[in-house]
Amino acid sequence: MRNVEFHNREKETKDIRAILDRRPTLITFIYGPINSGKTELINHVTSELSDEYVVFYINLRTKFLASYDDFIESLFEMEMESNGVIKKGKETLAELVSSITKVAGIPINKEFLDYVFKDNKPKNAFSYILKLFEEVRATGKQPVLIIDELQKIGDVNVNGSLIYELFNFFIDLTKEAHLAHVFVATSDSLFMERVYSEAMLEGRCRYLRVDDFDEATTTAFLEVHGFTDDEKSVAWEYCGGKPICLVELVNTEEDRRGKAEEMLKIRKGQIEEIVYSLEARDTEMFDVVMGLLSEFIGKEKVGYKYISDGIKFLVGKNIIFADSMNKELRAQSKLNLLAVREVIANA
Ligand SMILES: Nc1ncnc2c1ncn2[C@@H]1O[C@H](COP(=O)(O)OP(=O)(O)OP(=O)(O)O)[C@@H](O)[C@H]1O
Ligand SMILES: [Mg+2]
Incomplete structure (x- = not known):
C-alpha cells in the first residue's frame, strides 16, 4: 500500500x-x-x-x-x-x-x-x-x-x-x-x-x-500519485472529490476503472437492499423515499424546508447529506449519487 x-x-x-x-x-x-x-x-x-x-x-x-x-x-x-x-x-x-x-x-x-x-x-x-x-x-x-x-x-x-x-x-x-x-x-x-x-x-x-475536494484539488491530488488523464477522469466520474474513495483508487495499482465500477456496484446493491427492505415493511415510507431519491436524477442538490421523516431515513442510512446551513440535500458522495440514479433507473 x-x-x-x-x-x-x-x-x-x-x-x-x-x-x-x-x-x-x-x-x-x-x-x-x-x-x-x-x-x-x-x-x-x-x-x-x-x-x-x-x-x-x-x-x-x-x-x-x-x-x-x-x-x-x-x-x-x-x-x-x-x-x-x-x-x-x-x-x-x-x-x-x-x-x-x-x-x-x-x-x-x-x-x-x-x-x-x-x-x-x-x-x-x-x-x-x-x-x-x-x-x-x-x-x-x-x-x-x-x-x-x-x-x-x-x-x-x-x-x-x-x-x-x-x-x-x-x-x-x-x-x-x-x-x-x-x-x-x-x-x-x-x-x-x-x-x-x-x-x-x-x-x-x-x-x-469541510467538504469533499473540489475538482482542481482532486486533479492535483491524483497527479501527485501519477494518475494518467484517463484514470483522472474515471476517478472524478466515480469518486468526485471524496478523499477516502480517491485513496482507494490510489492504492489500486491496476485497473482503476474496474475498481471504481466495483465500488459503484457494491454501493448500488447496498442501497437497493435498504430501499426494497423498506418497501417490504412500509410501502408509504418507501414511496416517500423513492420520491426524494428521484429528485437526484437530474440534479446534484435539492433544497428542503425541514427534515421530514423521509429525509431522516436517508440521512440515517448515510445516503443523503443534509446541509442545514444551506438548506440543501446532497448525496453523501459522488458514488452514492451514481448508485441512487441507477437504483431509480432500474425501479
Ligand atoms: N487532506 C487529505 N489528504 C489525504 N488523504 C485524506 C485527506 N483527507 C482525508 N483523507 C483520507 O480520507 C480518509 C477519511 O478521512 P477522515 O477520517 O478525516 O474523514 P472524516 O470526515 O473525519 O470522516 P467521518 O465522517 O467518518 O468522521 C482518511 O483516512 C484519509 O485516508
Ligand atoms: Mg471523522
Whole structure:
C-alpha cells in the first residue's frame, strides 16, 4: 500500500489558524458529509501548531457512551502502571499540566477523578477542566479543546440532557471566560440540524464546512500519485472529490476503472437492499423515499424546508447529506449519487 500524504486543505487550514490566532469567543462546529476529511484536517492542523497551544483532542467515535460514567471515562486520560492499575501519585494540577503530552485526552489523577465521578454531576467534571485550563493559561499557553464525533453523546441523560450541560460549558469556556478554543466535529447531519436550530447556541457558535475536494484539488491530488488523464477522469466520474474513495483508487495499482465500477456496484446493491427492505415493511415510507431519491436524477442538490421523516431515513442510512446551513440535500458522495440514479433507473 502506498503512503498517502496529507493533501492541500489550504483554505480550511487558514480558517482554523485564523480562529486560533484570535481570542476564543465562539464554539466552532466543523461539519460536512461523511469521510470528507474532517478528522484528518484537525489532526494535520494540530500537529503543526507551535508549543504555544496545548491541544486536548477527544475522539468519541470508538467510545461506548450510555451513561455519565462512560462519558467521564471517554474524556479523561489517566496514567497507568504497567500492571494496568491507575498510577497513584500526589500530583498537583500544575504537575499534571507540565506532564501533558501533545494531543491526548484530559489528564487527571486518582484524587481528582474521585471528585469528578462523585454525585454523577457533569458540573464536577467541568469545574475540574476549567481549573486545569486556567493552570495551562498560567503557564502562558492557550488550551484548545477538540471533540470529534460529539453526536455520540446526543442521547446521554444525566438529570437532563448531557449535551445541553456540555453546550453551556463550551459557551462558558469561549464567550464568557475566553479561556479555551472549542472545536466540535461531526458528520451527523441530523445532529448538526439540532445544533443549528438550538436557541441556546444562537450567536454563540460558527460553522466551518469541510467538504469533499473540489475538482482542481482532486486533479492535483491524483497527479501527485501519477494518475494518467484517463484514470483522472474515471476517478472524478466515480469518486468526485471524496478523499477516502480517491485513496482507494490510489492504492489500486491496476485497473482503476474496474475498481471504481466495483465500488459503484457494491454501493448500488447496498442501497437497493435498504430501499426494497423498506418497501417490504412500509410501502408509504418507501414511496416517500423513492420520491426524494428521484429528485437526484437530474440534479446534484435539492433544497428542503425541514427534515421530514423521509429525509431522516436517508440521512440515517448515510445516503443523503443534509446541509442545514444551506438548506440543501446532497448525496453523501459522488458514488452514492451514481448508485441512487441507477437504483431509480432500474425501479
Ligand atoms: N487532506 C487529505 N489528504 C489525504 N488523504 C485524506 C485527506 N483527507 C482525508 N483523507 C483520507 O480520507 C480518509 C477519511 O478521512 P477522515 O477520517 O478525516 O474523514 P472524516 O470526515 O473525519 O470522516 P467521518 O465522517 O467518518 O468522521 C482518511 O483516512 C484519509 O485516508
Ligand atoms: Mg471523522
